[in-house]
Amino acid sequence: MPVSDALRDDLLGSIPNLRAFAVSLAGNSERADDLVQETLMKAWAKFDSFQEGTNLRAWLFTILRNEFYSQVRKRGREVEDAEGTYAARLASQPAQNGHMDLRDFREALSQLPSDQREALILVGASGFSYEEAAEICECAVGTIKSRVSRARSRLAELLALEAGETYGADALSATVIMRSVS
Amino acid sequence: MAARDNDQGGMGSENAFGRSSGENSEGKVDQRVQGEIGKHLRAFYDDVINEPVPNRFMELLEQLERSTQKR
Structure with a gap:
């Protein structure tokens, strides 16, 4: 055709x-x-x-x-x-924009289970709705929602561990500060 | 550190991240943390998006078009 x-x-x-x-x-x-x-x-x-x-x-x-x-x-x-x-x-x-924090983020992202990672990417980066993501992954909308939510919690946890507790006000930015200082 | 009973989106927390206070009582990540994650996620993704399309794909499409025309 x-x-x-x-x-x-x-x-x-x-x-x-x-x-x-x-x-x-x-x-x-x-x-x-x-x-x-x-x-x-x-x-x-x-x-x-x-x-x-x-x-x-x-x-x-x-x-x-x-x-x-x-x-x-x-x-x-x-x-x-x-x-x-x-x-x-x-x-x-290589982190192409040269930002150290992006590399940390990639590392954290890579530690997610693949079903959580793909759900998070589809919704958070590719710009699909939960419904579209569910269709792509052939699962229920609720499943996508819970995967995205678990992915976010895990990422927050992983990145917080990186940053330690000193800069609690904004741990992600703190990672950047700590890295650029050291 | 014990989770606070009433987490108002991590505002004014001395440790606004992680299990103790970066999440509210339902185990969901608060809005600000979500925003940070979203920002990084898009930066990661856009790094690839902004790369030029490799030639192999242009060649592939041309090849596919030729094969379709022949049919």
Whole structure:
């Protein structure tokens, strides 16, 4: 089936967002880009099942997420390793804006269970509604809400541990202050 | 440190973070902490968003278009 120019342009425009989501799932940008490539090919192959005018981005995110977890399942044993080294990989990504606190944040993010991390990313960074995120993750809206909430609590905890108790008034900023001083 | 009975969003707390007072009695993270997390989350995400789209994807799309036209 020929793909309309408008749809092609929308697909092209979705790539930065797909990459960002893929990085947060896979932990390193090389694997993330392989995921995006696979997603684009799959999307192209089944564009006839996409209803133009509906949410293309959510549709693409669903494909990418399914692809990620099917790869994880296929890899079997390797997964455990992938999960184990995920923290190291994500943390070793250079912080491109050069801010130390962002690196701390990445590290904390990498320590979340993947279901919580993806929920938090979809709602907090990709800009999806709870309903859309639930559709993408194929679960109930309430499940997404509780995952996001648990993810936030855990992050707050992890980042507070980093900052210690001295700068309680604003622990996240305190991390920055402490780092730039030391 | 014991959790305060009435946590008003962490205002005036000597330790506004973590289990003791960064969360209210329902175990939810307060608004200000949520805001901080959201800010960092978007910074992390936007770092990737702002990267130029790698050439491989432009090439892939061109390739896909050609293969569709041939059919």
